[in-house]
Amino acid sequence: MKRLFGLFSKGQGPPPSPSGGASLPCVGAASELCEKELGKLHRAAASSDLARVRRPWWLPRLGINRRDKAKRTPLHLACANGHSEVVSYLVGNKCKLDPRDNFKRSPLMKAVQCQQEECVAILLAHGADPNLADVNGSTALHLAAIAPNTSLAGQLLEHNARIDARNEMGYTPLALAVSEHHEEMVEFLLKKGADV
Template sequence: MKRLFGFGRKRKGPPGGASPPCNPGAYELREKELGKLHRAAASGDVAQVRQALRKHGLDERDKAKTPLHLACANGHSEVVSYLVENKCKLNLCDSDGRTPLMKAVQGQQEECVAVLLAHGADPDLADAAGNTALHLAALAPNTSLAGQLLEHHALIDVRNEEGCTPLSLAVSEHQEEMVEFLLKKGADVHVGDRSARTPLMTAASGGKLNLIKLLLRYGADVSHKDINGWTAEDYAVIHGYSR
């Protein structure tokens, strides 16, 4: 996935006014590119946000981002709370189709995620690639965030544009703890992607024995075939893991 960098407190960094790399959920922005309200939200200055709102709307966009997007991406839970309590729109999307909740999850900003979910943010909206907040939590990986999303009824077996579920992504990234967490929460071990490739096949392709054992323990079907007629064993052999 494309890595995104952040806007935040001023630090020493490269010339040109760009901020140095921050967290994976933050935006790559220059301070001068944003208006007063959005700069305040991105830097976590509640007083400046309050003042700027006298002239600007809560949901005003700047570079396709709302103040809530910027506050969530940089983990400023006080600004998030202030905006939410003043009835900003929770589910607006940025240019990548991502909601503030997705940005908070992507950056592993747990307090921001909690505020958004408590006020009704939709956990099942999908970005331009079809990923939901739970897909992003699986990739992080962060079981605490995944748990918050599931407690607010996020769909566990939702598929992105490639047909991958959060479980599939966790397997592909070899995230054993996340895989076991999702399985314990009821993720379907049999859901395949657009090529009918199951999580077991993905684990076999990478020769990840612990993941293979884990998936088998939850009932993964070793005889299942993808659209090419290949089984998990075939994937293991093809990728040099015949043992």
């Protein structure tokens, strides 16, 4: 284990994170949303107003897959904020599961980034793709490794996430966990068969 953590200490420095070197903030959380830039359905999904989301004329009129300026759908915002009831409702009404925002992040990736386990479980159960890559080539498993959240990583692996996927910098989830000194995540990924 110490040998793994020493990989990036010999003059190399840690690999850049998938977000370009910064920690991964949960952008899209209700506290960071600019209300006037969002449509009614986006606002309702972001604030967990299920009664408004359920209005019978809203989905056909406003568009269940309508995008905001950042190309996020209501599902992105509900996932980022952990509103599992809204996520279940949207998924049950046949919204697209894998639309991508400006950073090519899917709702599943937003849920993982914001550590919303219930939303992740709902999306995976309905067939969301755990192997999509964002603008940096990082998958949901890369985001779980950086978080670090072994429970989310386990859910993703149970739904066929590629354990040795490489981002644009060539780093696997294991390499990112090592670079961030997330020992529990490193042990977890090694037990699950990650390639050293």
